[in-house]
Structures are given as structure tokens and as C-alpha cells.
Amino acid sequence: MNLGQGFSFVLGWQPILFIVMGVIMGILAGAMPGLSPSMGVALLVPFTYAMSPTLALILLVSIYISANYGGSITAVTINAPGTPSAVVTSFDGYELTKQNKPGMGLGVSLISSTIGGFVGTIILILFSVQLAKIAVKFHPAEYFALAIFGLTTVATLGGKNWLKAFVAAIFGLLINTIGIDPISGVSRFTFGSVHLYDGFSLIPALIGLFALSEIFRQLEEQNFKSKKAELGKTRWPSILEYWKLKFTILRSSLIGTIIGIFPGAGATIAAFISYDVAKRTSKESKKFGKGSLEGVASAEAANSSSVGGALVPLLTLGIPGSASTAVLIGALMIHDLTPGPQLFQNNPNIIYGIFASLLVANLVMLVLGLFGSRLWVKVTAIPKKILYPLIFTVSIIGSFAVRYSFFDIIACLGFGIFGWILRRYKYPVAPIVLGIVLGNIAETNFRRAVMMGGYNIFFTRPISLILILLALISFGWPILQTKIIKSNKS
Amino acid sequence: MNKFIVLSLIFLFLLSACKRSETEFSFPQKPITVIVYTGPGGLIDITARKFVDIASKYTDVTFVVENKPGSGGIVALKKLLQLPADGYTIFACTKSNISKIVATGGDFYIDAIDWAAMMMADPECVITNRNSEIKSWEDIVADAKEKKGKQLWLGPANGGLDHVTSLKIWDKVGIKAKWIPFKSGGKARAALLGKQGVAYVGNPREVLGNDELQIAAVSSSKRLKQFPDVPIFSEFGIEDMENEYMWRGFVYKKGTPPQIKAWYDELFTKVANDPEWKEYWENGGIDVTYKDAEEFTQIIKKDQADFEYYLQKLGIISNQGENFFSKLNxxxxxxxxxxxxxxxxxxxGILFTRMSAIKDIGNIMIPIFFIILALLFLLLSFTFPNDEEVGPSVVPRLWIFILIPLNIILLIKAIRQEAKVETTQHLKIIFSFVLLLIAYLLSIYYIGYFISSFLFLAIGMILLGYRKYWIIIFIDFGWLIFSYLIFYKMLYVPLPLGIIIEALFL
Known part of the structure; x- marks a missing residue:
């Protein structure tokens, strides 16, 4: 059994139909703020219980891989990242839209997503077994160090306002501790409310901080002009412009895949770290945050390639690396298949079917995206007076859909107003999201590591030591740089 | 607009006519909802869906599985208890719910529920890594004695069944070890594969599909059919472990009429004895033992007492009046x-706006807000139990101690800085939109998502100065149809219909 046979299975009319359906649903679920890839997959799992296992997995995997691209569409066009990982895409993508170049952002995000998806899948196919062996060796101390490394990207994000960016990140980390403590089971800062037992959900916070605060800002600036007039002239990237991004895309794809492999790390951290690396190594690092194509490419390549990485521990060990893959395990189990090394021996058709469908799904995503981009770009032409109320209703339904909780709608609105106030005074909001995403990983692994080996474990394990040193350097450097520039000026 | 109101009234009237027609006993007359307290894909979700699948052999009624995740089942339990005790909602529960109920002080839930049927039980087992030196139960005990309390056991959350089982085993054998909780069983299993600990506690199903894992001992009264080579605890002289199992079952609200209970008893028995049902679960080493309400309730009482004892010992339930700060709880x-x-x-904020000396209010108020928030959290962190080496207060305090000095710097900067006059001043429209949004939220609660969204969209667009009424109506209806079809019908998002509408018509 090999990949060829996997393809021969996937290239029937029925599997192709499922892939196309999956990709369309994935793009839409990704684009809709509030429907994340894991939710897109989770919402469809019940339907797949009645299907054959291979078809079910083809459908779910197609949704999963394309949802990460879908998230970038709304991030670029209306600054409402549909998925947490698309937050990074919005830094430059939305700037491009503001400069009347939405086509550039959309084009680059599609191509980078596709290439990232391919790279991730190919690494998955070639090296999954070896990589899984490394992944299980990753100690909590190293997870903690990775999280700290991820946090240091704040220094790059903040630029001149790095102090405020840092405050925002720590605020994110602090509110992440609200809820039942994952280690000891004690409830913390819940003020006796059941709604806070699980803390604030990430999605309503994300929608509030990005989509709602953006509308409040536009309302304040009375910015109701739509870009209808220039729509016909929307520029799309040329082949040369894509070619210039080749190293950024490849490097980001590798970073994304590697970070994706570690169970629990995920697409968002991958996107942040790869954006950080791209900015540091770029010749035009000043353009980052002001509509850099490299910025969009690095974020999108990383979050799409992390899908391939996340499937490594799932398929080889039966261990879910992310929320979406946890749902895929359930889908395997209902069909009486146990994920793990034996799946390769007992049901190779399923494994190779998944591999083949990942490749095909990427291709389908590219084709649909090329046609779709012409459509997505029209979002920027909708009159703002219609668009803004609509985004409010979408945000509210999206926050509610996460766990069917009224409290989440209120939280979303709260984060929206708070985010608007913060942005008004030059506090970036993306670090808050980063703090919420990383808080849990940082805290639980920190405490786990100390329980397992005392406080010096972070410095006695080589990988963790290296990561922490790297984090210190990467945090200190941009701050030092701005200081030097300042002193040079004066 | 008028037409819509008339149409919707007619629609609602028809709806109410349908609902009111149920009279004398004949159960069931409408679909039955099975509430699952996790997202789709977990073992309990699969249990519920498999049950629905098998039950369809014996009854024509439609079952709808509804996932209601949150707070380890408390959110779902609340929902169950809000609904009438008419048998149209059942709840798929596990032993973890009892642990959660006890840990959150929600013991009244246990008495508000009819524990209808236990459907199956997974024995608990200790799993080791086949490639490490410590494989068998004897190895574990020898290693534990050598390491004197530093042996690491891996598993899911603190205070859960797996943790409590381990505590019991350690007590009975007289060894000491450390429990390292992971976010999920899967992550702990990965750590075991990476030899980061010696043993993992879970259910036998978890070693399937992976040659590297093996079961050292299992808590069962006799050896398992699927794992004939695996010893049971009593073979090592560790008695009374056969009640350490993870059960799954179905419950409904107390006060459900006896005829309905009888209907369920019959259905549960039939499913429990169905060959397909049995085969599916037994293949995974799960014991398909059906226990009726009476026996099940006994088990629950015992579990409750057990968890109370151990969770108190672990400090998860507070032992009341320990220090001054516990009053704050x-x-x-x-x-x-x-x-x-x-x-x-x-x-x-008001004070500062009145003071002419302070101009840059935002840059002063935001650091003050963060400092006060940090101080409040610091105060609350003293209420957490603190007997572990890295207790629940360590990390929040770390963030707090970074947050406070940073904000003091920002505050000083803001006070020193030359005051800038704020540029844009269209705050009126923001306030009106915030008010509109609050009204929108309230109206969703009272008159439901659909009517409120219809009104909100129209008012919002008009407020922004849009005047093409036909387009407003078109978009309004478009959104209603879209949200109804996609979210309500296809994705089963239970959009609120509004308590007034529900009280009047449903």
C-alpha cells in the first residue's frame, strides 16, 4: 500500500465531491468569525458518523485544512480574523485593504496557504514516524520555554509601543488564569459565577477585540466611504511578486509544520513566531505592520502548514495535537478505528487516503480560492453603513455559537468596547490574544515541569535552556534597537 | 413590515397550536434530546450517538444529540434542570460529573436527578511503557520504593477519577508517588511514550492501537476477556479495587412521571442487551453492565462520599475557615x-474629566485600571489553597508582579507627558451604538434572536444614515433566512427564541 493507491482511492467522483464540499465548508467556517476550524470539524462530525470512515475523514480533513485559509479572508477584508491564527494575517493584510489593495493581501494569503499546506503534508507523509518519536520526548519544560519564546514576539509586534504591547500580553496571560485551575482543580477569580469556570472563551474575546473594536473605531472616525469606485482596478500580485516571497513562504512553512507537531502548540503560535522570524530576517522589516506582503505570507504559510504537523501525533500515536484533531479522533473511534501506530498496519487505506486527500484538498482550495478571491474582494465594496450593523450581528451569533452561551455574547461586547478604548490609546490588542492563547500552555507546563523536576529543570534541559536564551535575546534586541535609534536621533 | 408581523404572528400561532395538542399519556410524541456535556468526538459523545443508533431498532422516536460543553458538565446539568421533567430530555453522564459536582459544591444536583441507568463501566488500569525498564506492576512498586515519593504518575486532571484511583492504590500498597496532571489523557499518554513518567492511569481501551503501551494491572474482579494476560489487582494482594471503574449512563430530571420511567427502563434494558451494542464496547475492553435506577443510585451515593473524602484530602474542597482570606470566597x-x-x-474617571490639570485621561486611566485589576487578583489569590510546591497562586502572581511595575512606569510617563488634545470626537455615535447593542442583547433574551436581529439591523443601518429602505428590508430578510437555515437548522445552534415568546407559545 502506498500513496499511489491512496490517490486511486481519492480520485473517484464521490471522494472528490466530498473534498470540494469540505473545502467550501472549511473556507466558509474559517471566514465566519466564531466558527473556528475545530468547530467546523466538530459541527460536521455527527453527520459523518453515518458515512464510511474514509469518506468521513476525507471530508473532515478537507474542512480542517481549508478553514485556516478561510480565516484570512475576513482578516484581510474587514479586520475580523475568522480564526485565532489569522490574527497575524490581519496585521499586514488589513493594512493592504486600507491602502486599497485588498487583492494583494488575498492573493498572497491564498498562495502562501496552499504552499504551506503542501509542505506540511509532504513532511507528514515522509517523516511522520520519526517526528512523532521526537514529539513525545518534548518535556513540559520545553513547552514552557516554547511558550515564552512565543511571547517574546510581542517585542517585535509592539515596535515603538513595546511597553504597551507587553502590558497587553500580560493582561491576556492574567485573564487566562480565570476559571478552574487546570492543575489543582481549584476555581480562581470566578467571582462565584459558573460562566467563568472555563474562563473567557477565546473566540468571543477575539471577535470583540478585533472585529467590534475596529467598527467602533471606524464609527468614531465617521469612515463610511466604501471603496466601490476603485474595485475594478484592484491589483493582484504578479508572478514576480510571488516569486520574491519564495524563501519567506518556505521558511514559514517549515516553522509552522514543526510547531504544529508538538501536541497542543498549534496554528496561532506558529503564525506569531514565523511572523516574528520573517520580520527579523527581512530586508524591508520597516514595512511589516504597514502592508508587507512578506508579513501576510509568513503568517498564512505557517498556520496552514501546522495542519500537516498536527496530524503527525494524531496518526502515528493517536494523540490529538489540537482541538480539531481531538475531534478527528472521535470520528475515527465511532467507526471502530483506533488511532495509533497500528492504524498504519491494519488500515493503511485510511492513512494513505488521508494523505492523498490532503494534497487534493490543497489543490481544490487553490482553485476555489482563485475564483473566490474575486468574490471576497467585493466585501470591501459593501457600503459601510450596511456592513457595520451586519458585522455586529455576525459577531453576536458567532460568539453564541461557540458554546451556546449568552454570557459569551456579553463578553464579546465587553471585549469590543475595551479593545476600542485600548486601541484609542495605542495599546495593540493582538498581544492580548497571544496572551490568552499562550497563557494556559505556559502556566500548566511551568507547574508540571517544576512538579517533575524542581525549578532548575528549565536550565538543566538543553533544549529548554536554548529556547529560553533565544527568547531573552529576541525580546531584548528590538527594544535595544529602538533605544539606539532614539539616542541616535537626539 | 406589517406583512412580516402578520405572517410571523400566523406562524407563531400555528406553532403554538402544534405544541398544545398533547393531552393524555402517550410517550413519546416528539423528538427526545440527549444532552452531552462535552463537544462532539469524546467517548461520552460516542456513547450517546451509538445509543441513539441502537435505540432506533427498538423505537420510532427521533433522538437529537445536543452537545452542551462547559464547566465539566455543570452547564449541561443546569440546562437539564431548567427544562420540565417530561422525559423529553435525557443526559448522558459519567463518573467525572460526580467528581465535578462534588468539587464545585453542587451536591444538590445529585438529589435533583433520577439516576436512571448505568450502561457500562470501564475498569481503571495502570499502563506502562513497554520500552522502558519499568513494565510490570512489581517493577512499579520496586521503583517507587527506591525513588521514595519521587516516582511520577501521569494522567488527566487533578481530583478526577484516575487521580483518586491512584491515591487509593498508593494507600493500599503503601507507596508514595507524584501525580502529574495533563490537559487530557492523550497528552499524558504521549508523555509516557516519551518516558517522562513511569505509569499512566486510564482505561484499557487506551492501549489499543499502540504496541508500545501495556497494562500493568487492572481494577476488575476477574481478568478481562480482551486482555487475558493482564493481572488484576487482587492477584497482588490489593483488595477492594473492583469498584474503581469509570461508568457511563443516562439520567433525567427527578419528578419524571412513572409511565415514562417505565418506558425508559424498557428501552435501556433492550439496548444494554443488544448484541451489536455489546460487541462494539466489549471490543474495546469495556464492561457492558447494565444497572437499573436502584442499584445506580447506590453507586452514586458511594461515589459521592468517596470523592468528598479524597477531594477534601487534596485541598480541592476547602476545609472551611482556615484563614482570614477564606471569608473572601x-x-x-x-x-x-x-x-x-x-x-x-x-x-x-469622572473626577479626572472634571480636573482641568489632567488632559490625557485615557493614558492615565488605563494603567490605573490594570493596577487595580492586578491588586484585586492579588488579594483573591490569597484565598487559594497553598500546600503544593507550585500551587494555583504562583503563576497568576507572577503575571501580577510584572503587570504592576510596567503600569506604574506607563502611569508616570502619562502624567509627565505634555497633554495631547484628543483628535476625533464622534463619541456620540459610539454611545448610541453601544446603547443599541445593549438593547439588542436584552431583546435577544426576551424576544429571541430572530426578531431582535431584524430590528437591530434595520435600526443600525438607519442610524448610520442609510436610507434605501428596500435594500434594508432585503438584507434584513436575507440575514434572517441565512441565520435560520445555516445556524439554526444546519448547525443546530440553539439560537434563543426569547423567554417571552417561549412562555407564550411553546
Whole structure:
């Protein structure tokens, strides 16, 4: 059994139909703020219980891989990242839209997503077994160090306002501790409310901080002009412009895949770290945050390639690396298949079917995206007076859909107003999201590591030591740089 | 607009006519909802869906599985108890729910529920890594004695069944070890594969599909059919372990009429004895033992007492009146403090706007807000139990101690800085939109998502100065149809219909 046979299975009319359906649903679920890839997959799992296992997995995997691209569409066009990982895409993508170049952002995000998806899948196919062996060796101390490394990207994000960016990140980390403590089971800062037992959900916070605060800002600036007039002239990237991004895309794809492999790390951290690396190594690092194509490419390549990485521990060990893959395990189990090394021996058709469908799904995503981009770009032409109320209703339904909780709608609105106030005074909001995403990983692994080996474990394990040193350097450097520039000026 | 109101009234009238027609006993007359307390894909979700699948052989009724995740089942339990005890909602529960109920002090839930049927039980087992030196139960005990309390056991959350089982085993054997909780069983299993610990506690199903894992001992009264080579605890002289199992079952609200209970008893028995059902679960080493309400309730009482004992020992349930700060744990005091803090912030804000010396209010108020928030959290962190080496207060305090100095710097900077005059001043429209949004939220609660969204969209667009009424109506209806079909019908998002509408018509 090999990949060829996997393809021969996937290239029937029925599997192709499922892939196309999956990709369309994935793009839409990704684009809709509030429907994340894991939710897109989770919402469809019940339907797949009645299907054959291979078809079910083809459908779910197609949704999963394309949802990460879908998230970038709304991030670029209306600054409402549909998925947490698309937050990074919005830094430059939305700037491009503001400069009347939405086509550039959309084009680059599609191509980078596709290439990232391919790279991730190919690494998955070639090296999954070896990589899984490394992944299980990753100690909590190293997870903690990775999280700290991820946090240091704040220094790059903040630029001149790095102090405020840092405050925002720590605020994110602090509110992440609200809820039942994952280690000891004690409830913390819940003020006796059941709604806070699980803390604030990430999605309503994300929608509030990005989509709602953006509308409040536009309302304040009375910015109701739509870009209808220039729509016909929307520029799309040329082949040369894509070619210039080749190293950024490849490097980001590798970073994304590697970070994706570690169970629990995920697409968002991958996107942040790869954006950080791209900015540091770029010749035009000043353009980052002001509509850099490299910025969009690095974020999108990383979050799409992390899908391939996340499937490594799932398929080889039966261990879910992310929320979406946890749902895929359930889908395997209902069909009486146990994920793990034996799946390769007992049901190779399923494994190779998944591999083949990942490749095909990427291709389908590219084709649909090329046609779709012409459509997505029209979002920027909708009159703002219609668009803004609509985004409010979408945000509210999206926050509610996460766990069917009224409290989440209120939280979303709260984060929206708070985010608007913060942005008004030059506090970036993306670090808050980063703090919420990383808080849990940082805290639980920190405490786990100390329980397992005392406080010096972070410095006695080589990988963790290296990561922490790297984090210190990467945090200190941009701050030092701005200081030097300042002193040079004066 | 008028037409829509008339149409919707007719629609609602028809709806109410349908609902009111149920009279004398004949159960069931409408679909039955099975509430699952996790997202789709977990073992309990699969249990519920498999049950629905098998039950369809014996009854024509439609079952709808509804996932209601949150707070380890408390959110779902609340939902169950809000609904009438008419048998149209059942709840798929596991032993973890009992642990959660006890840990959150929600013991009244246990008495508000009819524990209808236990459907199956997974024995608990200790799993080791085949490639490490410590494989068998004897190896574990020898290693534990050598390491003197530093042996690491891996598993899911603190205070859960797996943890409590381990505590019991350690007590009975007389060894000491450390429990390292992971986010999920899967992550702990990965750590075992990476030899980061010696043993993992879970259910036998978890070694399937992976040659590297093996079961050292299992808590069962006799050897398992699927794992004939695996010893049971009593073979090592460890008695009374056969009640350590993870059960799954179905419950409904107390007060459900006896005829309905009888209907369910029959259905549960039939499914429990169905060959397909049995085969599916037994293949995974799960014991398909059906226990009726009476036996099940006994088991629950015992579990409750057990968890109370161990969770108190672990410090997860507080032992009351330990120190001065534990008074703060009372929800009413907490909410009072929270409101006081908010009022204080508002007062400060108003004060600063009145003071002509202060111009850059935002850059002063934001650091003050963060500092006060940090101080409040610091105060609350003293209420956490603190007997572990890295207790629940360590990390929040770390963030707090970084947050406070940073904000003091920002505050000083803001006070020193030359005041800037704020540029844009279209705050009126923001306030009106915030008010509109609050009204929208309230109206969703009272008159439901659909009617409120219809009104909100129209008012919002008009407020922004859009005047093409036909387009407004077109978009309004478009959104209603879209949200109804996609979210309500296809994705089963239970959009609120509004308590007034529900009280009137449903």
C-alpha cells in the first residue's frame, strides 16, 4: 500500500465531491468569525458518523485544512480574523485593504496557504514516524520555554509601543488564569459565577477585540466611504511578486509544520513566531505592520502548514495535537478505528487516503480560492453603513455559537468596547490574544515541569535552556534597537 | 413590515397550536434530546450517538444529540434542570460529573436527578511503557520504593477519577508517588511514550492501537476477556479495587412521571442487551453492565462520599475557615467587591474629566485600571489553597508582579507627558451604538434572536444614515433566512427564541 493507491482511492467522483464540499465548508467556517476550524470539524462530525470512515475523514480533513485559509479572508477584508491564527494575517493584510489593495493581501494569503499546506503534508507523509518519536520526548519544560519564546514576539509586534504591547500580553496571560485551575482543580477569580469556570472563551474575546473594536473605531472616525469606485482596478500580485516571497513562504512553512507537531502548540503560535522570524530576517522589516506582503505570507504559510504537523501525533500515536484533531479522533473511534501506530498496519487505506486527500484538498482550495478571491474582494465594496450593523450581528451569533452561551455574547461586547478604548490609546490588542492563547500552555507546563523536576529543570534541559536564551535575546534586541535609534536621533 | 408581523404572528400561532395538542399519556410524541456535556468526538459523545443508533431498532422516536460543553458538565446539568421533567430530555453522564459536582459544591444536583441507568463501566488500569525498564506492576512498586515519593504518575486532571484511583492504590500498597496532571489523557499518554513518567492511569481501551503501551494491572474482579494476560489487582494482594471503574449512563430530571420511567427502563434494558451494542464496547475492553435506577443510585451515593473524602484530602474542597482570606470566597462578598471596584473606577474617571490639570485621561486611566485589576487578583489569590510546591497562586502572581511595575512606569510617563488634545470626537455615535447593542442583547433574551436581529439591523443601518429602505428590508430578510437555515437548522445552534415568546407559545 502506498500513496499511489491512496490517490486511486481519492480520485473517484464521490471522494472528490466530498473534498470540494469540505473545502467550501472549511473556507466558509474559517471566514465566519466564531466558527473556528475545530468547530467546523466538530459541527460536521455527527453527520459523518453515518458515512464510511474514509469518506468521513476525507471530508473532515478537507474542512480542517481549508478553514485556516478561510480565516484570512475576513482578516484581510474587514479586520475580523475568522480564526485565532489569522490574527497575524490581519496585521499586514488589513493594512493592504486600507491602502486599497485588498487583492494583494488575498492573493498572497491564498498562495502562501496552499504552499504551506503542501509542505506540511509532504513532511507528514515522509517523516511522520520519526517526528512523532521526537514529539513525545518534548518535556513540559520545553513547552514552557516554547511558550515564552512565543511571547517574546510581542517585542517585535509592539515596535515603538513595546511597553504597551507587553502590558497587553500580560493582561491576556492574567485573564487566562480565570476559571478552574487546570492543575489543582481549584476555581480562581470566578467571582462565584459558573460562566467563568472555563474562563473567557477565546473566540468571543477575539471577535470583540478585533472585529467590534475596529467598527467602533471606524464609527468614531465617521469612515463610511466604501471603496466601490476603485474595485475594478484592484491589483493582484504578479508572478514576480510571488516569486520574491519564495524563501519567506518556505521558511514559514517549515516553522509552522514543526510547531504544529508538538501536541497542543498549534496554528496561532506558529503564525506569531514565523511572523516574528520573517520580520527579523527581512530586508524591508520597516514595512511589516504597514502592508508587507512578506508579513501576510509568513503568517498564512505557517498556520496552514501546522495542519500537516498536527496530524503527525494524531496518526502515528493517536494523540490529538489540537482541538480539531481531538475531534478527528472521535470520528475515527465511532467507526471502530483506533488511532495509533497500528492504524498504519491494519488500515493503511485510511492513512494513505488521508494523505492523498490532503494534497487534493490543497489543490481544490487553490482553485476555489482563485475564483473566490474575486468574490471576497467585493466585501470591501459593501457600503459601510450596511456592513457595520451586519458585522455586529455576525459577531453576536458567532460568539453564541461557540458554546451556546449568552454570557459569551456579553463578553464579546465587553471585549469590543475595551479593545476600542485600548486601541484609542495605542495599546495593540493582538498581544492580548497571544496572551490568552499562550497563557494556559505556559502556566500548566511551568507547574508540571517544576512538579517533575524542581525549578532548575528549565536550565538543566538543553533544549529548554536554548529556547529560553533565544527568547531573552529576541525580546531584548528590538527594544535595544529602538533605544539606539532614539539616542541616535537626539 | 406589517406583512412580516402578520405572517410571523400566523406562524407563531400555528406553532403554538402544534405544541398544545398533547393531552393524555402517550410517550413519546416528539423528538427526545440527549444532552452531552462535552463537544462532539469524546467517548461520552460516542456513547450517546451509538445509543441513539441502537435505540432506533427498538423505537420510532427521533433522538437529537445536543452537545452542551462547559464547566465539566455543570452547564449541561443546569440546562437539564431548567427544562420540565417530561422525559423529553435525557443526559448522558459519567463518573467525572460526580467528581465535578462534588468539587464545585453542587451536591444538590445529585438529589435533583433520577439516576436512571448505568450502561457500562470501564475498569481503571495502570499502563506502562513497554520500552522502558519499568513494565510490570512489581517493577512499579520496586521503583517507587527506591525513588521514595519521587516516582511520577501521569494522567488527566487533578481530583478526577484516575487521580483518586491512584491515591487509593498508593494507600493500599503503601507507596508514595507524584501525580502529574495533563490537559487530557492523550497528552499524558504521549508523555509516557516519551518516558517522562513511569505509569499512566486510564482505561484499557487506551492501549489499543499502540504496541508500545501495556497494562500493568487492572481494577476488575476477574481478568478481562480482551486482555487475558493482564493481572488484576487482587492477584497482588490489593483488595477492594473492583469498584474503581469509570461508568457511563443516562439520567433525567427527578419528578419524571412513572409511565415514562417505565418506558425508559424498557428501552435501556433492550439496548444494554443488544448484541451489536455489546460487541462494539466489549471490543474495546469495556464492561457492558447494565444497572437499573436502584442499584445506580447506590453507586452514586458511594461515589459521592468517596470523592468528598479524597477531594477534601487534596485541598480541592476547602476545609472551611482556615484563614482570614477564606471569608473572601463567598460569592456575595466577591461580587460586592467587584461592583465596588467598578464604581471606584467610574468615579475616578469622572473626577479626572472634571480636573482641568489632567488632559490625557485615557493614558492615565488605563494603567490605573490594570493596577487595580492586578491588586484585586492579588488579594483573591490569597484565598487559594497553598500546600503544593507550585500551587494555583504562583503563576497568576507572577503575571501580577510584572503587570504592576510596567503600569506604574506607563502611569508616570502619562502624567509627565505634555497633554495631547484628543483628535476625533464622534463619541456620540459610539454611545448610541453601544446603547443599541445593549438593547439588542436584552431583546435577544426576551424576544429571541430572530426578531431582535431584524430590528437591530434595520435600526443600525438607519442610524448610520442609510436610507434605501428596500435594500434594508432585503438584507434584513436575507440575514434572517441565512441565520435560520445555516445556524439554526444546519448547525443546530440553539439560537434563543426569547423567554417571552417561549412562555407564550411553546
Amino acid at each position: 463567598d460569592p456575595q462578598t466577591l461580587q460586592f467587591i467587584l461592583i465596588a471596584v467598578i464604581l471606584f473606577l467610574i468615579f475616578l
